[in-house]
Amino acid sequence: MIVDDHELERFALSLLVRRDPQIDVVAEAGDGQSALDAIASLADRGLPVPDVVLMDVRMPGMDGTQATRRIIERFPGVHVLILTTYDQDDYAFKGLSAGAMGFLLKDARAEDITHAVHALAEGEAVLTPRITREVLDRTSELSTTDEQRRLGALFADLSPRERQVVELMADGRSNSEIADAMVIQEASVRRSVSRILTKTGLRDRVQIISTWYKAGR
Structure with missing residues (x-):
């Protein structure tokens, strides 16, 4: 789904992502409320809701x-x-705090945007390289010592392999890059991420990464 108040921007993005035969644009909207209403309408009619929203x-x-x-x-x-x-850190920080799993600039290369769509559909986080370090730095600054201990406890039950997966995620690696680094199958990485989410009670990869840094890891 593409959400943008400029019709030409929506049209351009739609053309861009439709070049990938594995991506379908199921809805568009010109503002946040219209986007929410459109997704609700799809769900109410028993139709698939979008896997990814470009917002x-x-x-x-x-x-x-x-x-x-x-x-x-x-x-x-x-x-x-x-x-x-x-290209402002506040937009990235607020968006990620609201639950977004990625942040890219509209002038990103077409292949970067389509790659991001696929990555988010697989549950991976996507950030522009410059934003990544700044957002994580700001996230870690919010933690007190007591909070660091509390958040660190969330990772106490992870196995050594699962902790390695978290460390590589925090280093900005994708599932395929983690698999290469650990010499395992990408499917094994996805299963590890699912177990990490279950054990920690965290929402998604972005929360895993930010919580890891908040815990002072």
Whole structure:
């Protein structure tokens, strides 16, 4: 799904992602409320909701951050990628805090955007390289010593292999890169990530990474 208040931007993004035969654009919207309504309408009619939403930030009415939070709360299986022209850390930080799993600029290469769509559909997190370090630095600054101990306890039950997966995720590796580093199958990485989410009670990969840094790892 593509959400942007500029019709030409939506059209251009739609053309871009439709070049990939494995990606279908199932809906478009011009603001956050319309996006939420469109997804609800699909669900009410028994139709598949989008796996991934490409979400603009600055829109009239309900903006991208608010829409992301509302969509994730109501449809937790939908993954949101914040896609904006504004290269500002606050947009990334607020979007990720609202539940988005990625942040890219609209001037990213076409292959980077389609790769991000596939990555989010598989439950991976996607961030622009410059934003990644800044967001994680800001996240870690929010933790007190007591909170670090509390958050660190979430990882206490992880096996050595699962902890290695978390460390590699925190290093910005994708599932395929983790599999190569650990000399295991990519399917094994996906199973490990699922077990990590179950054991920690965290929502997604972004929460795993940010919590890992908050815990002072």
